[in-house]
Amino acid sequence: MTSIEAPVADWVTIPDLYRDPFPIYERLRAEGGVHWVPEVGRYLITSYQAVHETELAQDLYSADEEGSLQIRAMGHSMLRRDDPEHYLERKAWQPVLRPGVVKRTWTAMFRRNAERYLDEMIAKGPDADLIWDFAAPYSAENLRQILGLRNATQEDLQRWSQTLINATANYADDPEVWAEGERSFAEVDAALDEILPWHLANPNESLLSTLLRIPDYDMPMERIRANIKMTIGGGLNEPRDALGVAAWAMLTHPDQRAAATADPALWHTVFDESLRWIAPIGLYSRQVTRDTVLCGVRLPAGARLGICVLSANRDENVWTDADRFDIHRDVKPHLAFSKGVHVCLGAWVARAEVADVALPMLFERLDGLASCPTRATEIGGWVFRGMTNMPVVWDAVRDAGPAAAAPVASGARDVAPRVAIVGSGPSGCFTAQSLRRALPAASVEVFDELPAPYGLVRYGVAADHQGTKSVARQFDRLFTVEGVRFRGNVRVGTDVTLDELRRAYDAVVLATGLHADAALPVPGGSLERVHGAGRITRLLNGHPDEGTAPALGATVAVIGHGNVALDVARLLSRDAEGLVGSDIADDAHVRLARGIRAIHLIGRSPVASAKFDPVMVRELAGLPGIRHVVHGAGDLPGDGKDARVDAVRSLLETDPGGERLRIEWWFGHAPVRVEGPDRVTAMVVAGPEGEVSLPVDDVITAVGFAAAPGTLVEPGTTDDGRIEPGLYTAGWLRRGPRGTIPDQRVDARALARTITDDVASGAVGATAEGLADLPGETDFDGWRRIDLRERLGATPDRERVKLTSRAALLDAAREASLTLPPEPAAGVGLSTETPVTILFATESGGAELVAQELEGVLGDGADVRVQDLADTAPGDLDPARMHLVVSATYGDGEVPTSARPFHAALAGAELAGLRYAVFGMGDRSYTKTYSRGSELIDEALAAAGAVRVGEYGRHDASGPISAAEVAVEWLQGVLAELATVDAERVAV
């Protein structure tokens, strides 16, 4: 057989491939299908026949490529191994991904997640993005649950997956792309380190748990890590992009869409034709093991190949009119899932996620679903290809399906179940808040073992972060205005059993958190003078059950670089001036902090993947009298590309003045042992240069939280919070010790939906009679008395002085001589003739509360509407109305997540003459980004031609005054200005 040298395709460029690879591939196929392409440094294999041949001969076309980008990006996974090693690893993955398992175990979960994220997309309103608001979070959450990465969020999975596959596709060798990939690499490893012990102790159906129990093969840890990263990389974009492309195909081919909606069996054909048309994984690599000839072209041993699946699936020798999307064409095997020994393991999962669940649900629920007429749909990629932007609109929403069928679901609003929530921390209170809205007829009671409510807000949030604690003001409203009952000083499990509670209530939600400090898993980890950071935080917050604070020695090691570790280090190193305005427990602070001269802050990660928020480091850098010393951080480039690196650099730029205290930061150093023999004498850590022994007097561990003895259920046993209808978990007890206060609000909304579904389906009734008053229980007025007593007792430089024993709390709760101030007034009666729309943008609910307060202030007779910016498009704004925008700020000075689509849409909007005013809610301790999110909305409205009326107002959450108070004052000014503007309009 004659053979030729490979033709050189030097006209092919990566940007062209990214934009639209198909014309390039068409030409390459026409020229034979095997080319040397200098731009990508490999031979591209583009014809169906050539691709197919490589897939069937792994001895000749090895997956184990030298210098593989994928190995660099994700580690050496089974995708880059040949048999027999590949087979062993593949076998370990299979039991979790087999079609029967997908059907029995995973499909119900896919359905729940599809409902959840479709609801969220619907809540954003037409103009939402089908990829980023539905397909991506849906695929990420499914993957998270299959893997068993219970300590990560779906957002983590999205970030990891995207940056890992970007690195895998980094043929342009962009250093930034590598850096992001490396960060995710380290984060995934840290998450695995954290969660694997849990899976060892709690065998379950997830992939991680299954891998730890393979009967005949003890897979080395490094291989588990690499394969999990590969699964994160490929397991997300494949279903996401298949769903996106399939939906796009439906929107652009109405006749085929009509056929599929009329005959749901066709959704599988839609799925397969979409994969053929645009394969999500467009290219993978192989390496030639010995000189050979492929389709008449000579390939030398060692040649690196790019197998172009996107191209093979459009080969005109196999398919007629291959560029056309056509579900009616003759079925021929496409190569999107590959063939041969490497055929995709996740194929059944992707098929169930997309064809069985998401596509039918999407097109059944959204009537008139169409591409957004004003914003472009975009697609890109060649190594991985999918929709990058897919704004959509729709005409109407149908109900969610049998579980929430219309008559029952809407009926749920009138059903009056009794709900008990155990735990009044953020997750308990947010659950009460969401249930109030979802089930207005329900009676909701919140139990707490202390006479004081708010759990983590009162006893876990650092005493000098009063801004974060101000979320309690919105919880007050639950008990003063919204009819939720607080039942304090009741310990469920002792004063009343869980069974008794369940008999007395139709539904019980356990939101008791995770309080115990996780043990430091090194020798000496439980010596005397090893303390948990949770306990230290509670002591500094005056928790009544923690006893007397220990007097710490001159040198203290704090283990961990998360925000809890930084909170502890900051509080212990603050001087008296730094505690002004806090509600610190002074006695405890003095005992703990008085003797400290040096703190070693020890973390195992490098700076770029440390767990802290950079703002926490900057806060420490701002404290006077502290010299910072940084070990193991490398160069710390000052190019402003990494906020963590910048923050750590700022430590070195501080001038301590008179040095009171030294903080030594250790990056990339893992704890090895605590030396004793009886009490702590030294902390030994291991870094790149070996072990270092640090003489210390005390060790504080901030390495996570676990369930305390007496926790009512095993933590983390469900993903949706439903243990069974009628018994639910919320907050950290459900999701594990991760997530901020705003995250609890999002979760609480999802849980309220789950409970509402159970009420709607009749699984939860409305027959229970509630629990009679228990001896010794206290109520919300009891808490108001405690609150008053603590505030009256405060010196001018303290927010309050906490009562630190149960007896003192109970005495205050029952102190009849304390006269309570009247409950918050309903309003001060401002008025305007102009109809008003109040728009809010929030994450933890404060802005919504302010919006409601303003509504109340404007009075019953007025034409006032309150609306979430998440549900608003610029086109909804009515020039006849005045718009009051109340917005928080998040991230690094950004608009709250739910309001980002609105903010983005303002870019193309035309709002000439529209009147608005802005009230920003922020926190002054974010010095560079104080209230920036609301400023961005203000700027975008002005740029769209809208006219601001009155001053821009703002509230500082770290200050002592409530947001509602400041907002009402601001509103007075706005209304005065509005009256002038209106009068001028009339005059004109």
Ligand SMILES: Cc1cc2nc3c(=O)[nH]c(=O)nc-3n(C[C@H](O)[C@H](O)[C@H](O)COP(=O)(O)O)c2cc1C
């Ligand atoms: C993670 C996080 C990031 C934040 N970032 C900023 C910021 O950059 N600038 C700012 O002024 N406030 C910032 N804040 C403070 C919030 O905007 C402020 O607490 C606000 O009152 C919260 O309103 P909400 O309850 O409606 O979400 C941040 C708060 C959190 C929890």
